[in-house]
Amino acid sequence: MQTVEELRAGEYKGTKKLKLVSCGLSEFPREIFDLANSLEILDLSSNPLSQLPEDFHHLHNLKIAFFSDCRFAVFPTQLAKCCSLEMVAFRSNGMTTIPEGAFPPQLRWLILTNNLIGSLPRSIGQCHRLQKVMLAGNRLTRLPDEMVNCKKLGLLRISVNNIAEVPTWLFTLPELAFFSFAGNPCAPPFEDNQVLDDIAWSELTVNQMLGEGASGIISKGVWKSKADAAEKTVAIKLFKGSVTSDGSPADELIACITAGSHSHLIDPIAKIHGHPEGKPGLVLQLIPPHYMNLGLPPTLQSCTRDSFVPGTAFSAGKCMAILRSVASAAAHLHARGIAHGDLYAHNILIDDSGHALLGDFGAATIYRKSYANGEALERLEVLAFGHLIEDLLGLVDHGTVDQDGEFLDLLNTLHRWCTRDLALDRPSFVEVCKVLNGFRRF
Numbered sequence: 001m002q003t004v005e006e007l008r009a010g011e012y013k014g015t016k017k018l019k020l021v022s023c024g025l026s027e028f029p030r031e032i033f034d035l036a037n038s039l040e041i042l043d044l045s046s047n048p049l050s051q052l053p054e055d056f057h058h059l060h061n062l063k064i065a066f067f068s069d070c071r072f073a074v075f076p077t078q079l080a081k082c083c084s085l086e087m088v089a090f091r092s093n094g095m096t097t098i099p100e101g102a103f104p105p106q107l108r109w110l111i112l113t114n115n116l117i118g119s120l121p122r123s124i125g126q127c128h129r130l131q132k133v134m135l136a137g138n139r140l141t142r143l144p145d146e147m148v149n150c151k152k153l154g155l156l157r158i159s160v161n162n163i164a165e166v167p168t169w170l171f172t173l174p175e176l177a178f179f180s181f182a183g184n185p186c187a188p189p190f191e192d193n194q195v196l197d198d199i200a201w202s203e204l205t206v207n208q209m210l211g212e213g214a215s216g217i218i219s220k221g222v223w224k225s226k227a228d229a230a231e232k233t234v235a236i237k238l239f240k241g242s243v244t245s246d247g248s249p250a251d252e253l254i255a256c257i258t259a260g261s262h263s264h265l266i267d268p269i270a271k272i273h274g275h276p277e278g279k280p281g282l283v284l285q286l287i288p289p290h291y292m293n294l295g296l297p298p299t300l301q302s303c304t305r306d307s308f309v310p311g312t313a314f315s316a317g318k319c320m321a322i323l324r325s326v327a328s329a330a331a332h333l334h335a336r337g338i339a340h341g342d343l344y345a346h347n348i349l350i351d352d353s354g355h356a357l358l359g360d361f362g363a364a365t366i367y368r369k370s371y372a373n374g375e376a377l378e379r380l381e382v383l384a385f386g387h388l389i390e391d392l393l394g395l396v397d398h399g400t401v402d403q404d405g406e407f408l409d410l411l412n413t414l415h416r417w418c419t420r421d422l423a424l425d426r427p428s429f430v431e432v433c434k435v436l437n438g439f440r441r442f
Contacts, residue, residue, distance in 0.1 A: 007031050017041040028053050036060060045069050045089075057081035064300060068092060068111070077102045086129075087300060090115065091245075103127055109303055113137055113157070114243045125149040131303045136160050136180075137243030143167055151175065154304035157363065159183045159247030171376040174421040177384040178304065179377070180341035180363040182251040188368045196257050199223060199270040199283050206236055214244035215252050215362045216281075223269075223283060234269060235284040246342065246363035253280055255364035259338055264329035266349075266359045287349060287357065294322065294356070295345025295391065306345040306391060314354070315400040316407050317442040319392045321354025323411075324436045329358040330385065331429035334378045337368040343384040345391055379423035385432065386418030402441060410439055 002012065004023050008031050012018060016038055020029070025047040032039070036059050043066040050071040056078040063084050068091035075098040079085060085104035089111035100121040103110070107127045114137040124130070125146025132155045140161040147153070148169040153176055160183035170176065181187055205222045212218070216239040223232045239249035246252075253271075261267045272281035295306040314322070326348060333340055341363030349357040367374055389411055401407050414435055420426050427435075 004029060010034070014038045017043075019043040020047070022046040025049055028056075033058055040064065042066070052076045052078045054078060057083070060084060063087065065089070073097065075099065075102045079104050087111075091134075108132065108152075109300075110134065111245070113245045120144050120147075122146045128152065131155070131175075133157070134245050136245060136247045143170070145169065148172065154178065156180075157246055159251065159363070159365070160243055166373065168373065171373055171380065171423050175383075176380055177387060178342060178344075178363070179339070179380050180247055180365050182255070182365040183248045187365060188371070196268060197270040198273045200226075201272055201274040201276065201281075204234075204236055204272070204283070210235065213360065213362065214240075214246065215249040216240050218284075220286065233286050235266075235286045236272070236281060237284055238272075238275070238279045238281040241279075244362060249362075250280065251366075252362045252364065253282060255338060255361040255366055256282060256284075258336060258366055259333055259361065259364075260336070262329055262332045264325040264355075264357055265332070266357055288351075291349040291351050291357065293346055294348040294350050297344070297346045305387065308345070308391070308395065312395050313397045314392065314395050315397050316402070317400065318350075318352075318354035319396050319411075320407070320436065320439065320442040322348070322350055322356045322392065323389065324433070325350075325354070325356035326358055326388065327385065327429055327432045327436055329356075330381060331433050333364075334381070334429055335369075337366060337371065337374065339365045339367055339377055339381055341365055341381075343381055343388065345388060375428075376423045378428060379426040382418050382426045382429065382432065383423070385429070386415050386426075389415040389418065407439070407441060410435070 002019050004020055007029060012035060015035060018039060021043060039059055040061055041064040042062060045066050045068040048071050061084055062082055064087040065085060066089045068089050070093050072090055072093045073096055075095060077099050080102055082104045084106060086106050087109040091111055092114045095115040095117055098121050101123045103124060106129055108129050109132040111134040113134045117138040122144045124144060127150060129152055130150045131152050134157045136157045136159040138161050140163055142163060151174060153173050155178040157180050159180045163184040163186050165186050166181055203224055203226055206219045207221050210218045210220050216237050218235055218237045221234055221236040223234045239253060256268050259265055267285040269283040272283060275281060295308050298305055299307050342360055347360040367377055393411055418426055
C-alpha cells in the first residue's frame with residue numbers, strides 16, 4: 001500500500017502508478033509533481049478533495065485519473081489541459097456542474113456515475129475519441145445533440161436519470177453496442193404481469209458466497225419449503241441499494257423477472273420477501289460448477305472490448321454452440337421487449353460442449369415491443385453480438401475448421417452483416433438465429 005508519508009520521502013520516483021486512497025487528503029499533494037515524467041495512473045479516490053491545482057496539467061504523461069468518492073461539486077477545468085489524459089472517474093462526488101470545455105481532448109472513458117449532474121456541456125461533442133460514458137444515477141433531462149459527433153462511442157449508460165426521450169441521433173452512432181436507459185421517464189413503466197412466486201427469507205439458508213458484483217451478492221444456499229419440507233440447492237442473490245455503474249438494482253430485479261425462463265438464461269425461481277434488512281432478492285437456478293466464464297472484463301486499454309485468458313482456444317463446433325446459445329437468448333429477450341445492454345463474453349457462462357448461459361441483467365432495459373425505436377435498439381445489441389463473433393473468430397482452433405473454410409466464411413459474412421455502420425442495416429436476432437441454425441456441419 002502506498003502512503004502520503006512515503007510519497008513525501010521521495011520513495012516513488014519513477015513510478016507509473018500512484019494510489020493514495022482514503023488518506024484524508026483535503027489538498028492535492030504537491031509532491032506528486034515530482035513524478036511528472038513517469039506517472040501514468042493516479043488514484044486519489046475516497047479523499048475529501050474538492051479542487052485541483054491550476055498547474056495539474058504538468059502531469060503530462062498522466063493517462064488515467066480516479067477521483068471517485070471525493071467532493072468535487074464542479075468538474076475541474078484543469079483537466080482540459082491534460083494532453084495525455086484518456087480516462088477520468090468522478091463517481092459519487094455530489095457533482096452538480098460540468099463547465100463547457102472541461103473535458104481533456106484525448107478522453108476515451110468518462111465515469112460520472114451517481115452524482116447530481118443536471119446537464120452535459122455541448123463541448124462533449126468535441127471528444128472524438130470518446131468510447132465509454134457512464135452517467136447512471138444523475139439528474140440529466142437530455143443529452144446534448146453535439147454528442148452525435150462522438151462517432152467512436154461504444155458504451156453509454158444513462159439509467160436512473162430524468163430523460164424524457166432518447167434522441168434519435170443516438171441510433172445513428174456506428175459503434176454504439178452497449179446501451180442502457182432504464183429508470184428514466186423515456187423507459188416504459190413496469191407492469192408486473194410475470195408470474196413469479198415469493199419465497200420467505202426464513203425458508204432460505206445461505207451457505208458460501210459465489211460472487212459479488214456491482215449490484216449484489218450471489219451465494220449458494222438451500223431452500224427448504226415450509227409447504228412440503230423439500231430441500232433444493234439454489235443460488236441466492238441479494239441486491240444492494242445503491243446505484244451501480246449500470247443502473248438501479250431494482251431495475252435489474254425487474255428485468256430478471258420479465259425475462260422469464262429460457263434454456264440459455266439463468267432462470268429466476270422466486271422473489272425473496274421478509275429479509276430482516278428489507279433487501280430485495282431473487283432465488284435463482286444454481287449453475288453447475290463446471291460452467292466457466294467465456295471471457296474477462298475489458299481492461300483499461302481495451303476500454304469497450306472484452307479480454308481473454310491467454311492461450312484460450314475453442315473448436316469450431318464449440319464456437320458455433322456458444323453463438324447459437326447467445327443468439328437464442330437475445331432473441332428471446334427482445335421478443336419480450338428487453339435489451340440486455342451488456343452482451344459481453346464476461347457475462348456468458350459456458351460448459352465443455354459450448355452450451356452457454358447469458359447472465360447479469362444489471363444494464364438491462366425493458367423497452368416494450370411498442371417502443372418506436374425498438375427495432376433500432378435491438379440492432380444496437382446485434383452489433384455487440386457481432387463483436388462476440390469477432391472474438392470467437394480469434395479464439396477458434398483452426399485445426400478443427402473444415403478444409404474448405406465454409407465455417408469461417410459463414411462467420412465472417414455474418415460478422416460483416418452484424419457490424420454494418422447503420423443500425424437498421426443489421427439483422428434482427430431472429431435472422432441471426434436462422435443463419436446460425438442453417439449451418440448443418442455442427
